[in-house]
Amino acid sequence: MFRTAFGDLFGLDLRPDPSKEGRTGRNPFQHLSAALDDLVTAGVLPPERRPGAEYLAWSTVHGMALLSIDGPLRGTPPAMLEQLGQRLLDMVERGL
Known part of the structure; x- marks a missing residue:
């Protein structure tokens, strides 16, 4: 789902395909x-x-996602990933 939502569909300096913008x-x-x-x-x-x-928020959340998909966190039980994800979002919120 992460790759579908955030894969190579758009660049920061490019307008995405209007049919994919929703x-x-x-x-x-x-x-x-x-x-x-x-x-x-x-x-x-x-x-x-x-x-x-x-x-900052984008790179932090995406970093966690990539670690979970392809990195050392792959294979981590879903319940633990859920807890880590929530703590990460809390950290980003406090950091902003």
Whole structure:
């Protein structure tokens, strides 16, 4: 599922195929960027911490996914991966 959602479907400097964008017209990275902008607007994320935050969150979550798919975490029981994934998201949230 990870590769399907985040594989080589888009680049940061390219518009994805409109037929693959879904109803919103955004790719996953654009959704993440918009969500972070919304956090700033809501006063949850300080504006000075916003620049580049999408790259940090994106690379952290994708790193965990790749370690789980092809790396040393492959074969880890799903329940443990679920716990690690939740802790990772909590860490990203606190870090932003």
